[in-house]
Amino acid sequence: MSDSKPISEVAIIGAGPIGIELAAALKRAGVSTLHFDTQQIGYTLSWWPRQTYFFSTTERIEIVGIPMPSMHQQRVTGEEYLAYLRGIVEALDLQINTYESVMGITRLDSSFELVTQSRAGERRYQARRVVFAIGDMHAPNLLHIPGEDLPHVTHYFDEPHAYFRKKLFIVGGRNSAVEAALRCWRAGADVTLSYRRAEFDPKSVKHFILPDLLAQIELGTITFLPETTPLEITPTQVILQRVDGSRFEQSADFVLLLTGFLGDMTLFERAGVTLEGESRAPVFDPHTMQTNIPGLYVAGTAAGGERKARYSYFIENCHVHVGRIVQHITGKWPEKLGTIPSRQYELPLEDIRAN
Ligand SMILES: Cc1cc2nc3c(=O)[nH]c(=O)nc-3n(C[C@H](O)[C@H](O)[C@H](O)COP(=O)(O)OP(=O)(O)OC[C@H]3O[C@@H](n4cnc5c(N)ncnc54)[C@H](O)[C@@H]3O)c2cc1C
Known part of the structure; x- marks a missing residue:
């Protein structure tokens, strides 16, 4: 197959907090993106029980340096965080194709072809790189x-x-x-x-x-x-x-x-990403978040795989994934991640697996 269609630099699959942070950081770096979510943005948070408070404090879940205003200076609810995410998408004018699922990915000569499905039917897109930010809570255990x-x-x-x-x-x-x-x-x-x-x-x-x-x-x-x-x-x-x-x-x-949730690894499998261990976690280079497929990255809680004895990835320790991917693509660490200086998210590499 030829690479003749207009090609975007990066396709981001998933518009949860980390997919949105990646889109924002790439936009600031001048990199063109295609962005999809099978549902509305922040879908995982939208089915949290109503009025559930984050255990994370606000400064740890803020994205690309944009503060989250609150009247009470306490932890926020899922609903408040969804309002914050909507504000980020509006303020930065991020283009996200919501209610459009990525069904398959094929490696071409120097890019990827993505096949999506929405109510309008099947569509095809091309991008030089792809990031899976699809989360890890797709179905109940x-x-x-x-x-x-x-x-x-x-x-x-x-x-x-x-x-x-x-x-x-x-x-x-x-x-x-x-x-x-x-x-x-x-x-x-x-x-x-x-x-x-x-x-x-x-x-x-x-x-x-x-x-x-x-x-x-x-x-x-x-x-x-x-x-x-x-x-x-x-x-x-x-x-x-x-x-x-x-x-x-x-x-x-x-x-x-209330026995937990499982990640759906089908898309990883279709793309040829190696899954390892009992958790069936994707194999990736912890310096860059690139999987065993060159040009295909993983970000956010999706890095934890299908099944975990205990959740180890949260928003607060996934900001660094955005930093590593942006740095690998642009050669430069993004100026801001979270609202605490972004370098603080750059953990020593030996700590990465533990986190
Ligand atoms: C009750 C509850 C409380 C929680 N409290 C906290 C907390 O305090 N702090 C914290 O950090 N985390 C908490 N979490 C976990 C939190 O939801 C995740 O950390 C966070 O959502 C992960 O962000 P993410 O961007 O990696 O993935 P997600 O938010 O899961 O986003 C993934 C997105 O990818 C989309 N997607 C999936 N497959 C496809 C596809 N094929 N095509 C297109 N789009 C696709 C999904 O629709 C989804 O919108 C909690 C979870 C629950 C259930």
């Missing part, structure tokens, strides 16, 4: 038990009001489950929390909410079932197993399965 697909069961906690004066059974022991248990109990739900481990890992739960949960468990206002695994969900009950193999039932009006 299913338990694969009978009843998981019943209408009163969900993997997505939206808001607590629905559970007022109802028996709510929550499965999980990380941040999402703990936060949902507390919020729903405070909204008048009768909450039971089942976790497969004996104790909560303080590294997986926001430090300012774990003591609150432990206090409620001690008081008996939230029922905690440690070392239990759900085997089946019926319209009125959850059947559980203890570590000794014994079984028991718990009645439930609603069930929240």
Whole structure:
């Protein structure tokens, strides 16, 4: 195939915080981009439970040096951050093809061809380089038990009001489950929390909410079932197993399965990127974020792969991905990333894998 169509310098796939920061930094460097998101910008944040606060403080999630104003100088909610992202896109006039999914990528002689799908149909584009900033939360981590697909069961906690004066059974022991248990109990739900481990890992739960949960468990206002695994969900009950193999039932009006999310690595596979380890993380050069396919980079939480025992990539430690990619493409580290001096994000290389 020939490279005869007009070719953009960089195609960015994904308009989450890191894809947007990369687009902004490349625009400032005068590099032309094509940018796609399969949904609206910031899609991952748009399905967070309503009124969920970041654990990250604002200066760590600000992008390209643009401060995030707040009336209260505290952490912001997902909704507030989406408003901030919209403001960035407007202020910098970033062109993003939303509701257009990248379905496939083919390496040509000196560029890539991207095939996209939107309501208007299939389209083809060319770019010299491609960056995958597609995130790592594409689908819930299913338990694969009978009843998981019943209408009163969900993997997505939206808001607590629905559970007022109802028996709510929550499965999980990380941040999402703990936060949902507390919020729903405070909204008048009768909450039971089942976790497969004996104790909560303080590294997986926001430090300012774990003591609150432990206090409620001690008081008996939230029922905690440690070392239990759900085997089946019926319209009125959850059947559980203890570590000794014994079984028991718990009645439930609603069930929240907050057992984490998986990344979809299909696009990486289609592009020929090598995935390694149990997490099926893409192979990349940590100096440049370039994968084993020359000209194809990874940025943001997508670098963590499909499945993780614990999340290790967050917005705050992914700004540096933008810096490395921009430097590799333009020869220059971007002037601003976040709002703290961007060089502070340039971690010593030996720390990169740990982060
Ligand atoms: C409840 C909750 C609380 C959280 N709290 C924090 C926090 O406090 N701090 C923090 O840093 N992180 C937090 N996170 C995680 C946070 O959402 C991620 O760190 C952040 O969204 C990662 O940004 P990203 O740009 O790498 O990827 P994402 O934001 O996931 O963006 C990826 C984008 O790529 C798009 N996309 C995917 N596939 C394609 C395709 N084939 N074609 C086109 N577009 C595609 C998606 O639609 C999406 O918009 C939290 C997550 C949850 C669920």
